[in-house]
Amino acid sequence: MALRRSDFLKGLGLGWLGLVLAPFKARAAPRVVPKPKQVWEAVEFDFEKNGETFPGYALRLPDASGAPGDVLSVCRLCPHERCTFGFETNFEAVGRMTGAQIANPVFFCRCHMSVFDPSKQAAVVSGPAPRGAWRFTHEDKGTQLLITSLEDGAGTIK
Numbered sequence: 341m342a343l344r345r346s347d348f349l350k351g352l353g354l355g356w357l358g359l360v361l362a363p364f365k366a367r368a369a370p371r372v373v374p375k376p377k378q379v380w381e382a383v384e385f386d387f388e389k390n391g392e393t394f395p396g397y398a399l400r401l402p403d404a405s406g407a408p409g410d411v412l413s414v415c416r417l418c419p420h421e422r423c424t425f426g427f428e429t430n431f432e433a434v435g436r437m438t439g440a441q442i443a444n445p446v447f448f449c450r451c452h453m454s455v456f457d458p459s460k461q462a463a464v465v466s467g468p469a470p471r472g473a474w475r476f477t478h479e480d481k482g483t484q485l486l487i488t489s490l491e492d493g494a495g496t497i498k
């Protein structure tokens with residue numbers, strides 16, 4: 341598990357330094373990634389925000405007819421305890437393991453078995469995660485995506 345700069349400073353008794361340096365922190369850096377072409381194709385990427393690297397997935401969802409539709413982009417840090425979750429196409433096995441009622445591929449955190457349903461905007465449908473996956477915003481550039489931002493509070497565990 342990655343140690344965040346703010347946690348490192350707090351560990352040294354220098355938590356106040358984070359407040360002093362806050363105005364000088366790097367902001368989010370937009371990132372171009374390939375747009376997934378096929379339904380349920382996931383593209384991995386990393387995104388820099390405020391000096392921290394956030395792993396992400398851009399996932400192509402089906403439209404109402406089952407053809408390639410919108411892309412959902414999520415942060416892979418689990419909102420439970422920040423393990424990095426994966427994308428599971430074998431959702432039947434995840435359902436048997438967790439008891440979750442799911443009918444499509446899911447994001448699955450193996451640390452404590454939280455399940456996030458991409459067809460429900462990555463809402464948590466099973467396990468201890470207190471909320472759905474954090475989301476990125478992106479712009480569709482044809483064959484590419486421009487990942488523009490990550491929602492505020494992403495990666496913060498309460």
Ligand code: FES
Binds near residue numbers: 418419450451452454
């Ligand atoms: S860290 Fe993901 S379920 Fe606990």
